[in-house]
Amino acid sequence: MIDHARNAAAFLQNPERARWHDQALWHVRQKRDLAVKALPEWEELRQAAETIKTHTLEHLGYYLERFEARAQANSLEVYWAEDARELRQIVAKLLQEHGARRVVKSKSMLTEECGLNPYLESFGIEVTDTDLGERIVQLAGDRPSHIVLPAIHLKKEQVAEIFARELGTDPAESDPFRLTRAARSHLRQKFLEADAAITGVNFALAEEGGIVICTNEGNADLGTALPDLHIACMGLEKVIPSARELGIFTRVLARSATGQAITAYTSHFLRPKPGGRLCVVMVDNGRSRLLAEGQEKLLSCIRCGACMNTCPVYRRSGGHSYGTVVPGPIGSALAGARDCREYASLPFACTLCGSCDLVCPVRIDLHRQLYRERERCIRVPEYRGKRRGLKAAALFLRYPGLRRTLMGILGSLLPRLPRSWVYNRFNLWGREHEMPRPARRSFSRLYREHKQ
Ligand code: SF4
Numbered sequence: 001m002i003d004h005a006r007n008a009a010a011f012l013q014n015p016e017r018a019r020w021h022d023q024a025l026w027h028v029r030q031k032r033d034l035a036v037k038a039l040p041e042w043e044e045l046r047q048a049a050e051t052i053k054t055h056t057l058e059h060l061g062y063y064l065e066r067f068e069a070r071a072q073a074n075s076l077e078v079y080w081a082e083d084a085r086e087l088r089q090i091v092a093k094l095l096q097e098h099g100a101r102r103v104v105k106s107k108s109m110l111t112e113e114c115g116l117n118p119y120l121e122s123f124g125i126e127v128t129d130t131d132l133g134e135r136i137v138q139l140a141g142d143r144p145s146h147i148v149l150p151a152i153h154l155k156k157e158q159v160a161e162i163f164a165r166e167l168g169t170d171p172a173e174s175d176p177f178r179l180t181r182a183a184r185s186h187l188r189q190k191f192l193e194a195d196a197a198i199t200g201v202n203f204a205l206a207e208e209g210g211i212v213i214c215t216n217e218g219n220a221d222l223g224t225a226l227p228d229l230h231i232a233c234m235g236l237e238k239v240i241p242s243a244r245e246l247g248i249f250t251r252v253l254a255r256s257a258t259g260q261a262i263t264a265y266t267s268h269f270l271r272p273k274p275g276g277r278l279c280v281v282m283v284d285n286g287r288s289r290l291l292a293e294g295q296e297k298l299l300s301c302i303r304c305g306a307c308m309n310t311c312p313v314y315r316r317s318g319g320h321s322y323g324t325v326v327p328g329p330i331g332s333a334l335a336g337a338r339d340c341r342e343y344a345s346l347p348f349a350c351t352l353c354g355s356c357d358l359v360c361p362v363r364i365d366l367h368r369q370l371y372r373e374r375e376r377c378i379r380v381p382e383y384r385g386k387r388r389g390l391k392a393a394a395l396f397l398r399y400p401g402l403r404r405t406l407m408g409i410l411g412s413l414l415p416r417l418p419r420s421w422v423y424n425r426f427n428l429w430g431r432e433h434e435m436p437r438p439a440r441r442s443f444s445r446l447y448r449e450h451k452q
Helices: 004-011 015-037 042-058 060-073 084-098 109-113 116-121 132-140 156-167 176-193 219-225 243-258 287-292 296-300 306-310 312-317 328-338 355-359 366-377 381-398 400-416 443-451
Strands: 077-081 102-105 126-129 196-199 203-205 210-215 229-235 265-269 277-283
Touching: 004 312, 015 243, 015 306, 015 312, 042 060, 042 243, 042 296, 060 077, 060 203, 060 277, 077 084, 084 109, 084 116, 084 196, 084 229, 084 277, 102 176, 102 219, 109 116, 109 229, 116 126, 126 132, 132 156, 132 176, 156 176, 176 219, 196 219, 203 243, 210 219, 210 229, 210 243, 219 265, 287 296, 287 328, 296 328, 306 312, 306 328, 306 355, 328 355, 328 366, 355 366, 381 400
Parallel strands: 077 277, 102 126, 102 196, 196 229, 229 277
Antiparallel strands: 203 210, 210 265
């Protein structure tokens, strides 16, 4: 069972790292704010994006079948995978049939979710992540900690060490420009040698039967340019009705993710290249269950990462503390909805401040979703103690007279007790806080006197 509070405490052991992690993400949030303010129609775009997503998810079966038919008419091959295992098997089979030994892969949270890399590597297939941040964490033997900025938890000096160890660069060279150049020449060779390319999918266009992939580095385009086999992996929720709606999503996605007006490369794949194959694997892996359970809001996510950048808990606890592929507010809601037992602590890793709701480009009411997940996750047996505590708190809060009397007694008693009786392992709040000295006269007494 993931213990977010314990993982966050481990992250905070290094206050310097916690500080710059917080600042780096807040900087991205501010860039997003500036980009958004430049668009007077921003709220209308959000409203439109939400409406289109809701409509598409309500008619998901229709749009998926429409996409499949139109894609097949465009000579794309379409495969359906019920779960992660099936996705892995389909991709491995396609690669083996093609005789592929070296694969370049652009960023795809879905393939992370399905554990594709280790599976393919077990067949002796070399998989190279080509997004710079993902390549850094891959070389480090680490995991991404953010869906848009996978290596945000690493400082440039740490990247210099990783590159020196893995690519033979100068360990003292931590200039981002030079590090990027080193990564570029290393990856260029991988692109030239690749037998096949794997990509994610940002949007699948039902009407046109094509897919759209957004990257800032052009790595999906470079990866798919040479090999004859392109495998695109998409979650069922990626479909949108047609190219007419695409502009709304590309506008809100880029601004929310990095504060850019447009993602550097928005590439459309409508048919295979001459002599090549373009295979689209559509993956369910629990998505239709979420839909059936009325959690369709969570499937509206376009993976921009804005809710992470703004979340005070994420910024101060790091992506790895969530133990999930997608961290932060949306990751906590999704994980809680999928496996209440394993991820019971995640919906509680939230202050319910609602900042994520305000930035989400598709207007997911994240803090309400998290609150709902809390109500479900609190029922796991491990939270028996927490449940009892909350019941006691409810009793305490329901009766003001009882609350006043008890607080009065505690206020006069606690300061007189030995410190170790108050600040001990049972007092979690007291780990980070010092109790204020109670006032000599209570607020309600002062209020009464003042009123008289
Ligand atoms: S929930 Fe909203 S803000 Fe968070 S990643 Fe998804 S689309 Fe972006």
